[in-house]
Structure formats: C-alpha cells, structure tokens
Amino acid sequence: MKDFNMIFAGFGGQGILFVAKVVAYAGLMDGKEVSWLPSYGPEMRGGTCNCSVCLSDEPIGSPLVINPNVLVAMNTPSYDKFIDAVQPGGVVIVDSTLVTVSKERKDVRLIRIPATELADENGMKGLANIIILGRLFKETELCAFDSLEKGIAKSVPPRKQHLVEKNLEAIRLGQEQA
Amino acid sequence: MSERVLMKGNEALAEAAIRAGCRHFFGYPITPQTELAAYMAKKMPKIGGVYLQAESEVAAVNMVQGAAAAGARAMTSTSSPGISLKTEGISYMAGADVPCLIVNVQRGGPGLGGIQPSQADYWQATRALGHGDFHVLVFAPSTIQEMVDLVALAFDKADQYRMPAMILADGMLGQMMEPVELRDMGDVQLPEKPWAACGHQNKRKHNIINSLYLQASELERLVKERFARYETIKAEEQRAERYLCDDAEIVVVAFGATSRVVKAAVKEARAQGIKAGCLRPITLWPFPVDAMREAAKTAKHFLTVEMNMGQMVDDVKLSIDCSRPVSFFGHTGGVIPEPGEVLAQIQKIAGGKE
Amino acid sequence: MAVQFHRPHALIDTPTHYCPGCPHGIVHRLVAESIDELGVEGKTVGIAPVGCSVTAYNYFNCDMIQAPHGRAPAVATGVKRALPDSLVFSYQGDGDLIAIGTAEAVHSATRGENITIIFINNAIYGMTGGQMAPTSLPGQVTQTTPYGRDVHYSGYPIRVCELLSTLDGVALAQRVTIDTVPHVREAKKAIKKAFEYQLAGKGFTIVEVVSSCPTNWGLSPVDALQWLRDNMLPYYPLGVYKDIGEEAAK
Incomplete structure (x- = not known):
C-alpha cells in the first residue's frame, strides 16, 4: 500500500489515541505527509474512542478516514461499527481477547491477536495497543523500523521516557506473533 | 529551519x-x-x-x-x-x-x-x-x-x-x-x-477608548x-491561493479545511482531463475579488464547496458580477464533504449537466 | 488669599450633562479628589458604564475606556491584568452593575480582582427615562412599574454590598450616601480607602453610593434627598459590610 488511511478504535483508556499518534509520528519520520484526527466530544465520554490517521506522499485532503485500508479494532463495538467501511483488500487487526468477530469479510485480511492477554502474560499491562502496532508493522511495513522507534520516543511524554524501552519490547512481541 | x-x-x-x-x-x-x-x-x-x-x-x-x-x-x-x-x-x-x-x-x-x-x-x-x-x-x-x-x-x-x-x-x-x-x-x-x-503618566492628555458618539454627524464622519x-x-490585503487555476475552466472555490478535500478532487479531475482548478480565499474579509476576476478569464463555471448551505456563493457571484454560473455543493451540520462527491460535481459540470 | 476650594486636577474643567441636583457630580468629585490626594492620576484608568454616567470619560482627566452595558468589571479586569500597577476603577449604576452586569460584578469580586467599583444606586434607570432597576424598592412607581413594584411579580431588590460581602475575594464593601455633608465626607473616606486597598493589592473593593435621581423620581433635589432618607436608607442600611482591614495583601 502506498497511502495508508487508517482507523484505530476501541475503549477510552486502551491507548487508541496514543498508538495512532505513534503511527503518525513514524510516518512523519519517514518524510511522509501525515494527519491524525480523533473523535471528540460526548462520543468520547461514552467510552468509545477512535482516531483517523493518514500517511501519504501527497498533501492530505480530508484527514477524516471514511473507508480505511487499515482498521485496528480493540473492542467489539468498534469492530462492528467500522468493519463494513474497510476497503476491499484492506487489513483488519483485532484484539481477539476482547473482540468477538460476529461478521467476517472475505475480501479483507483479518488478523486476530490476543493482545490484552499477551500484555498481561508478559508484564506489559496497558501495552496491548503497542503489541498490536508491532503486528500491524509486521503485516504492512507502513514505515521504516527506526521511524517506528522514533515515533515511540516522540510520542512518550518527556517525563515518561523510561517507558520507551518497554514499548519497544511490546512492538517486538507483536512482530513475533505473525 | x-x-x-x-x-x-x-x-x-x-x-x-x-x-x-x-x-x-x-x-x-x-x-x-x-x-x-x-x-x-x-x-x-x-x-x-x-x-x-x-x-x-x-x-x-x-x-x-x-x-x-x-x-x-x-x-x-x-x-x-x-x-x-x-x-x-x-x-x-x-x-x-x-x-x-x-x-x-x-x-x-x-x-x-x-x-x-x-x-x-x-x-x-x-x-x-x-x-x-x-x-x-x-x-x-x-x-x-x-x-x-x-x-x-x-x-x-x-x-x-x-x-x-x-x-x-x-x-x-x-x-x-x-x-x-x-x-x-x-x-x-x-x-x-x-x-x-x-x-x-502625567505626560500627555488623557486617552479615551470609546465608541459612543451622540452627534449623528460626528458618528457618520468616524x-x-x-x-x-x-x-x-x-x-x-486580499489573499488567495490558486491551485491549478491558470487554464481552469471549472473553478472550485473553497476555503479552510474544505479546500483540502477540493484539491484532492481537482487533482483527480485533472487526471481525467477536466480543466478544473481550486481557488482558495485565505482572507474572507477582504474577499479576494481580484483573484476571482482573474479566474473568470478562463473559467466557464464556478463551483463553491463549503461546510454550510452555500454562504460564500453570493460573494463569488458579486466578485465576478454574475458573469459566470456559480453552483454550490456542500454539507452542513458537521458532515465533511468527500473528494469523490466533489469530483462528481466537477464531472457533472464538465459534462454540461449542471 | 489662599484658594481653599478648587477643582481637583483629575476632573476636567467642563460642564457636565447631569440634571440639576444629580449626585453624580458629587461622586465624580470624590473620586477625583481621591486620585489627586493619592497622586495616581497618571497611572489611573477609569471605566465608564452605560447609563447616565456613560460620558464620564469626558469628565475625568485620567485615561478612560467606555465599556458595553454591564461589562465594566470585565473591561477593568483586562486593563488590570495588562497593567497590574495601575489604579483601575469602574463607575457603574444599578442597572449596569446588578442587572445586565451581575455576572461580571460577582465574578470580578470573587476573583478578588484588584479593582474598585464605584456603584451608584439610585433605584432607577436614569438614562432611558425612569424604568425599574434591580434596586427599585418594593412598591416604587417607575415607568415600567406604573402600579408600584410588585415583588410577587417583579421580584425583590438586590442589596449589593450584602451580596458581595459573602465572597472571599472582596477586601472592602461599604455603603455610603451623599445626602448630608458628613455623609459626603464619609463617602470620600470610603472611596479613598478603596483606592488605597487596591494600590496595596488587597483585592476587590466596592463602594456603593446610595443616590437620588430627582428627575426620574419626579421630586425636587431637596425632596429627593428626603425621599432617599425615608425610603432608600431603611432598605439599604449604610455601613461597612466587609473590610479585611490591615490583613496582609494576598
């Protein structure tokens, strides 16, 4: 894929906006045009959360992704909400610990990864989002690996830089799940 | 940098x-x-x-x-x-x-x-x-x-x-x-x-910041x-951006975030051989009248695309003294137009259906 | 022979537009005298309201800003935040302060905004020709309460000093009047004290001046002052409602 039009979706607190920001930053490090647009307002209060991310060689028109070629769904309502919108040939990654796939599409590549379980088992509580990112990277190579590392470093707040290494471990764990 | x-x-x-x-x-x-x-x-x-x-x-x-x-x-x-x-x-x-x-x-x-x-x-x-x-x-x-x-x-x-x-x-x-x-x-x-x-500071006459003028003639003068x-x-101070406007026959006028969508549509229209361009007002007041007039030299049709019910249409019409047809396409209420929809409008105009 | 009584420098030598017997002239003078005595005219910014004293900017010699109706405390806040060392006062009537400008008055008070409000309470809208004010008395006849203010229909008057004195940000809330020479002297002391508090950074200060409006009350200036004593003062008792005194500046 040349251009990536992605939707990350899940519950508030799962780090949806964070993982989306890592991807956007990684794209920026690759010299791409990028955009990051979160859902906002009462929608967030309801507990669900989603974020559009675009990576492209061209200036980005609408940053609102309607038909993604990558969907990351970290809960069932998000999967149900966006699965029909995914472009044929797109990649869909779900956290299979939390997502019940009731409807499967034949024309997309569906990847199940028990990210929450893996995070719990490997002492990476709260990093299910980053484990998924590792798997997504393995699947799509949406950026150079060192850009991904830089994306993590840029997105982790300065006073929490000690968490960078843990995030990179989570990436590697995700990659290994392929 | x-x-x-x-x-x-x-x-x-x-x-x-x-x-x-x-x-x-x-x-x-x-x-x-x-x-x-x-x-x-x-x-x-x-x-x-x-x-x-x-x-x-x-x-x-x-x-x-x-x-x-x-x-x-x-x-x-x-x-x-x-x-x-x-x-x-x-x-x-x-x-x-x-x-x-x-x-x-x-x-x-x-x-x-x-x-x-x-x-x-x-x-x-x-x-x-x-x-x-x-x-x-x-x-x-x-x-x-x-x-x-x-x-x-x-x-x-x-x-x-x-x-x-x-x-x-x-x-x-x-x-x-x-x-x-x-x-x-x-x-x-x-x-x-x-x-x-x-x-x-005892150095000048007192300054007054005021908008009240009870003498009608004085208020009129001001x-x-x-x-x-x-x-x-x-x-x-008129400011506008011209995107592929030099020979554009269909000029799509859009400002702000909407113009991003329009540029994507215009680019696609060009790929299809339609002479479309995007004229983007950067200043809304003063409205870039001069840029509109310039665009009218090649334009056969203007289209405004906005996230409202067509509020800019009148300004485009007035700028070009209604010398060209000005159509409108948009969404309102928070719905963001998609490039495909805008392209369809451009195609419709190019095909003489609008 | 030495001149014993002269126009304060902070007042411009020009006739005012106020009606005969209107206390605005007295209160303007008290404000100006206080500015003179404190030697702060050069760093004073006054805020004129909407109402009879809208053109106060033509009478005070300090820099002046004319504010939208009720917004003088917000404008004063902006000035004070930009120029913390200045003396900033707003001069407001009852409609301006506690009808349309209630939010601005209350919130500037509770923020402890280091400004002074000179509040002229004459229980009526003067500029627009005598309509009910938020401080019009029960039973008071005005253009818009032609049968007398019915508190069951139009509600009760607001006692501003009592209301604001409950707020922690207030350093001084005092009600004075100008019906007699001793009262005028007391009013002057209160205004000067408010300015001194402000200059010391103590917080929000308000001096409420119970005033008359002979024109819209339909009384002679002398009778208006008697009406003020008989009707206003019982409802709006004079006194100090809050004074943090010598407490250290915040």
Whole structure:
C-alpha cells in the first residue's frame, strides 16, 4: 500500500489515541505527509474512542478516514461499527481477547491477536495497543523500523521516557506473533 | 529551519500566538476549541503572561477589550455559539478602533448545533460580527501550518489597521494533528500604541477608548473614515491561493479545511482531463475579488464547496458580477464533504449537466 | 488669599450633562479628589458604564475606556491584568452593575480582582427615562412599574454590598450616601480607602453610593434627598459590610 488511511478504535483508556499518534509520528519520520484526527466530544465520554490517521506522499485532503485500508479494532463495538467501511483488500487487526468477530469479510485480511492477554502474560499491562502496532508493522511495513522507534520516543511524554524501552519490547512481541 | 513536530491545531495556534507576542488570553471552555485555552493555561504562567478563564464568553471578550485598550496584544478563542456572545464586545472594539485577535474554531449550528467541523459562521464572520457598520479582518487557514503562520499576520494587521482580526478555523483544524514548523520569532517588538488607555503618566492628555458618539454627524464622519480605511484594506490585503487555476475552466472555490478535500478532487479531475482548478480565499474579509476576476478569464463555471448551505456563493457571484454560473455543493451540520462527491460535481459540470 | 476650594486636577474643567441636583457630580468629585490626594492620576484608568454616567470619560482627566452595558468589571479586569500597577476603577449604576452586569460584578469580586467599583444606586434607570432597576424598592412607581413594584411579580431588590460581602475575594464593601455633608465626607473616606486597598493589592473593593435621581423620581433635589432618607436608607442600611482591614495583601 502506498497511502495508508487508517482507523484505530476501541475503549477510552486502551491507548487508541496514543498508538495512532505513534503511527503518525513514524510516518512523519519517514518524510511522509501525515494527519491524525480523533473523535471528540460526548462520543468520547461514552467510552468509545477512535482516531483517523493518514500517511501519504501527497498533501492530505480530508484527514477524516471514511473507508480505511487499515482498521485496528480493540473492542467489539468498534469492530462492528467500522468493519463494513474497510476497503476491499484492506487489513483488519483485532484484539481477539476482547473482540468477538460476529461478521467476517472475505475480501479483507483479518488478523486476530490476543493482545490484552499477551500484555498481561508478559508484564506489559496497558501495552496491548503497542503489541498490536508491532503486528500491524509486521503485516504492512507502513514505515521504516527506526521511524517506528522514533515515533515511540516522540510520542512518550518527556517525563515518561523510561517507558520507551518497554514499548519497544511490546512492538517486538507483536512482530513475533505473525 | 526548526523541526517539524506533530501538534494539535488548537495547541499549535496557541503556541503561535505566544510566539507572536501575545501575553493576554481570556477564554471560556467550549468544544472543539478547548485545547487552545488549556494550552494557554499551562504556558502563560511560565512566561509571565496572563491566562484567565472568564465567567462567560461575554466577559472574556470584554477582558480582551480592556487588555487591548490598555495596549496589550490580547486574544480570545471560542467556537460558534461563543462567537454569538462575543459579538457585543467585537462591535465595541471595532467602534473604538481596538485591535485584538478572535479565534473561532467553528462547529455546526444554528443554536447549540453540534460539535463537528463546520463553516456555517461564514456569514457571521464576514457580515455580522456585531451590530453596526463595520468589518473585521477574517483569515481562513486550511492547514495547521497555515493557521500558525496566519496568527502573527492577523495580530500585525489588526495593529496596523487598528481593528479586530479573526482566525476562522473549524473543528477539523482544531482537533487534528499534522506536522507543523513553529518558527522562533525572537522578542517580538509590538508597535507603539500612543492611543492606548494605559495611564497618561502625567505626560500627555488623557486617552479615551470609546465608541459612543451622540452627534449623528460626528458618528457618520468616524464611520466613513473607518470605511475609507476598509477600502485600503480591500486594495492591499486580499489573499488567495490558486491551485491549478491558470487554464481552469471549472473553478472550485473553497476555503479552510474544505479546500483540502477540493484539491484532492481537482487533482483527480485533472487526471481525467477536466480543466478544473481550486481557488482558495485565505482572507474572507477582504474577499479576494481580484483573484476571482482573474479566474473568470478562463473559467466557464464556478463551483463553491463549503461546510454550510452555500454562504460564500453570493460573494463569488458579486466578485465576478454574475458573469459566470456559480453552483454550490456542500454539507452542513458537521458532515465533511468527500473528494469523490466533489469530483462528481466537477464531472457533472464538465459534462454540461449542471 | 489662599484658594481653599478648587477643582481637583483629575476632573476636567467642563460642564457636565447631569440634571440639576444629580449626585453624580458629587461622586465624580470624590473620586477625583481621591486620585489627586493619592497622586495616581497618571497611572489611573477609569471605566465608564452605560447609563447616565456613560460620558464620564469626558469628565475625568485620567485615561478612560467606555465599556458595553454591564461589562465594566470585565473591561477593568483586562486593563488590570495588562497593567497590574495601575489604579483601575469602574463607575457603574444599578442597572449596569446588578442587572445586565451581575455576572461580571460577582465574578470580578470573587476573583478578588484588584479593582474598585464605584456603584451608584439610585433605584432607577436614569438614562432611558425612569424604568425599574434591580434596586427599585418594593412598591416604587417607575415607568415600567406604573402600579408600584410588585415583588410577587417583579421580584425583590438586590442589596449589593450584602451580596458581595459573602465572597472571599472582596477586601472592602461599604455603603455610603451623599445626602448630608458628613455623609459626603464619609463617602470620600470610603472611596479613598478603596483606592488605597487596591494600590496595596488587597483585592476587590466596592463602594456603593446610595443616590437620588430627582428627575426620574419626579421630586425636587431637596425632596429627593428626603425621599432617599425615608425610603432608600431603611432598605439599604449604610455601613461597612466587609473590610479585611490591615490583613496582609494576598
């Protein structure tokens, strides 16, 4: 894929906006045009959360992704909400610990990864989002690996830089799940 | 050149204002501009500036009036319903020739409307930011980088012409992140403001900041003076971007975030052999009349695309004296147009069906 | 022979537009005398309201800003935040302060905004020709309460000093009047004290001046002052409602 039009979706607190920001930053490090647009307002209060991310060689028109070629769904309502919108040939990654796939599409590549379980088992509580990112990277190579590392470093707040290494471990764990 | 960083539009705008020398911000929370105020609340105390959360939009704009009348580079930000409340203060500032910056991160209306991106305050911004005969400089950025760059310009132009200026953004630009380069502007030297009510220090006659003139002829004289200044602004300050317009037969006019969508559609139309272009007003007041007239030399048809019910159509028609057909396509209420929809409109016009 | 009585420098030598017997002239003078005595005219910014004293900017020699109706405390806040060392006062009537400007008055008070409000309470809208004010007395006949203010229909008057004195940000809230020479002297002391508090950074100060409006009350100036004593003062008792005194500045 040349251009990536992605939707990350899940519950508030799962780090949806964070993982989306890592991807956007990684794209920026690759010299791409990028955009990051979160859902906002009462929608967030309801507990669900989603974020559009675009990576492209061209200036980005609408940053609102309607038909993604990558969907990351970290809960069932998000999967149900966006699965029909995914472009044929797109990649869909779900956290299979939390997502019940009731409807499967034949024309997309569906990847199940028990990210929450893996995070719990490997002492990476709260990093299910980053484990998924590792798997997504393995699947799509949406950026150079060192850009991904830089994306993590840029997105982790300065006073929490000690968490960078843990995030990179989570990436590697995700990659290994392929 | 400094590093390109990812920043939310609201926060980038706030940082740009600080770099442009703004040290006085007065606001009131409203979605989708709140991050701007929150950024100011975090930053201002650290640099000796003022962030104050007012009791209302009405109070906030009047605090701006006080600080600006005292000579400070002052601003406020809000979203659509908040602008309605601020119009009183904006009118007074226009009437007293007080420069300031007002930011509108637009959301859907009327009434409480919605919170998704909108451009439905075009008429308000260009026609009716309060009662009385007056205009406000209106800048409409389409990217976060441009928003950042226009902030300093808006402050400077406001000072130059002694009038309020507005950044007319929308929820998309406010909420999204994209790469932005924030320039170090050093110590900003603000222009002298000998008219300011800052205490005469026993060195001059007292200054009065006032919009009340009970003698009709005097008020008329002052309003006419102000409108003479507006003529200068119309001649000097029109800004527009021409994208593939040189030979365009179908000129799509769009401002702000919508123009991003339009450019994608125009590019696709060109790929299909349709001579389309995008003409993007950067200043909404003054409206880039000259650019419209220039485009009319090749254009057979104009199409405006907006996130409202077609509020800019009249300005395009007036600019070209209705010499070409002007169609409209748009969404409102917070729905963002898609490139495919705009392309379909362009194709329809190209096929002579419109 | 030495001049014993002269126009304060902070008042411009020009006739005012106020009606005969109107106390605005007295209160303007008290404000100006206080500015003179404190030697702060050069760093004073006054805020004129909407109402009869809208053109106060033509009478005070300090820098002046004319504010939208009720917004004077917000404008004053903006000035003070931009110029923390200045003396900032707003001069407001009852409609301006506690009808349309209630939010601005209350919130500038509770913020402890370091400004002074000179509040003229004459229980009526003067500029627009005598309509009910938020401080019009029960039973008071005005253009818009032609049968007398019915509190069950139009509600009760607001006692501003009592209301604001409950707020922690207030350093001084005092009600004075100008019906007699001793009262005028007391009013002057209160205004000067408010300015002194502000200059010491003590917080929000308000001096409420119970005043008359002979024109709209339909009384001679002398009878208006008697009406003030008989009707206003029982409802709006004079006194100090809050004074943090010598407490250290915040």
